[in-house]
Amino acid sequence: MSDEQAVPTTNNFLKTIIDDDLKSGKHDKIVTRFPPEPNGYLHIGHAKSICINFGLARDFGGRCHLRFDDTNPAKEEQEYIDSIKESVRWLGFDWGEHLYYASDNFEQLYQWALHLIKQERAYVEDLSAEEIRAYRGTLTEPGKESPYRNRSITENLNLFASMRAGEFPDGTRVLRAKIDMASPNMNLRDPVLYRILHAPHPHVGDAWKIYPMYDFAHGQTDAIEGITHSICTLEFESHRPLYEWFLDNLPVPSRPRQYEFARLNLTYTVMSKRKLHELVQLGIVDGWDDPRMPTIVGIKRRGYTPAAVRSFCESIGVGRSDSWIDISILEECVRADLNETAPRAMAVLKPLKFIIDNYPPDLVEEFQAANHPQKPEMGTRTIFFSREIWIDSDDFMEEPVKGFFRLTVGGEVKLRFGYIVKCTGVVKDVAGNISELHGEYDPASREGIHTADGRKVKGVIHWVSSAHAVTAEVRLFDRLFNDPNPDRGGSDYKQFLNPHSVETLQSCRLEATLSSADIETRYQFERQGYFRQDPKDSLPGKLIFNRIVTLRDVWAKK
């Protein structure tokens, strides 16, 4: 892992709260938790939550638990549990011994449900789901009490025990809290505590036929684990009164507090689990780890670094106002990290042959090229020079536009680490396409960018000796959508899919050192961007590189 960048860390409301709690002696150590439901792969939005929870614990000398909120076996799988653990670790965080499952507390939760029944604060409901909905009322009208609301404690106890024993089919009964059917907060209108689900659970197997709802599990689990600050996203804000109602009415061992922050919205992508699932299912992307996906596994495969993702999460801050972060902020964090750490190399993506007519046909020279222009400690490597080289077709224009200072007919350009060359002629095929370029070099121009008569050459381009190049496939990725907010309501997000989100180039020519590249090493292909081998598809004999992100390019913007 590369060193953490110096990220300007600003204050936020959570740090203020924790500071106060520590100063006042309310807590001497804070305990947070990252509580994903294992029903899918983690994405960049989860990364924000992970960085907040683990980051706060790290900064204030506390600890952070990883807890699987596995209360709905219908949607959860071991595959997701494994992947989530791996993603959190990849991001650079460690939960140590503190790995928990909400399901480890199912017996305790059940006992607490009994407690509520005995206090006449919970009852078994026989109404159907539809009836419950009808009785719940609307946002502007109060609900009605269920005819089963005032069953005896004994009857409730018996019924609930039968539910647990698996004596009733799914959906026939639920356990409800007896709170207030007229509450302006819908969450308090006798919320469901338990539902019957004859489904195997990825962590506790088939031990249970009833499963607690999120609301009945989350706060109590926080209390059991000794969580001090239970940090979640804003949509749970209206659940907080219920969260507190359980803590008030149950003999829980500690008193956690819930705080909410605004979830991450990123432009040019979608983040909802349903849509991500659909992209995979429809084959629009190549799986959850497609390099264009906003998933952690996708970002990882693409070549983003954990340090870059962390610095991104740090730089966007934590607040309570709905915000949209431009995807370019993330890309900028990736560049900032890779610029420091990535060794440079030369690669020609769209090869155009350039023949240096005045260079000896059999001569091969070896040049030493710096691996990093500002970091001599990163060493040098040998590159080969010969009469025939490849240059990028984007670096030549037969009829140059204004401001173009790369190669033109009659014009000269500096070959990076090599000579100044001049283009003297263009050869075209029968179709009129340029097939090769001819030119001459200045043998005395190896150092600097000045010609023999003292003129300064403006353009410097990358190149690869054709006799020494290795061929590779390079995949250029772009944003998955061409609209900043494909997720906006009303229309189908798929209509905004960017048809050019991946471009595959088959005959790229790379400098020879890249043939033995380490699969994990991120390179800067000079003047083009950052690249790394695709960890899934690249083979020693069949190199495949992914473009992680382009370089900033003020010329291309014009």
Place this chain on the structure above:
RNA sequence: UGGGGCGUCGCCAAGCGGUAAGGCACCGGAUUUUGAUUCCGGCAUUCCCAGGUUCGAUCCCUGGCGCCCCAGCCA
């Protein structure tokens, strides 16, 4: 005209009654064998609007306006 939350520069975001931090973006200029990097400079008399309290308000009060969340036996 049910309840809750939010509104500070193009995008984020500090600020907590004493006279608008920072980052990104953008615009200049310098250095550079990457049109990269780095560096230097510029970039809100103003904090959704309107009143009020105060010597003084982005911060307090009142009234508007706008946006988000809640009617799963999902989390």
